[in-house]
Amino acid sequence: MNLPIPKTTVDFHFLVEESSEGQVVATVAELADCQVIAKTQADAIVELEKKLHDRFTKITVVPFTMSVNAAVEPQDENPWTEFMGMYKDDPIFAEIAAELRVERGLEHLGWVE
Numbered sequence: 001m002n003l004p005i006p007k008t009t010v011d012f013h014f015l016v017e018e019s020s021e022g023q024v025v026a027t028v029a030e031l032a033d034c035q036v037i038a039k040t041q042a043d044a045i046v047e048l049e050k051k052l053h054d055r056f057t058k059i060t061v062v063p064f065t066m067s068v069n070a071a072v073e074p075q076d077e078n079p080w081t082e083f084m085g086m087y088k089d090d091p092i093f094a095e096i097a098a099e100l101r102v103e104r105g106l107e108h109l110g111w112v113e
Contacts, residue, residue, distance in 0.1 A: 016041055
């Protein structure tokens, strides 16, 4: 089954650089495996355009849209809420927390006896 897909334009970015051997390497940034090596920048661009056109005659572009929000389950409550206050009346934990504040130089925050 062939679905009618409207023709559209696609923007590509060519990365053009000179190699250590003095040749010009041109790569389609969006398709890293689409690359050519030529003697001049102009030749490299022409060859890369041809290679890109040839490649697109052999492939089918299938549009796909996905809502990112639909893939994430909403979270009504913070999962850490159930642990809040669990050491509230524990004198040993209060002592350990005070020692940690002193070790970390946080005694100015109070709660140190």
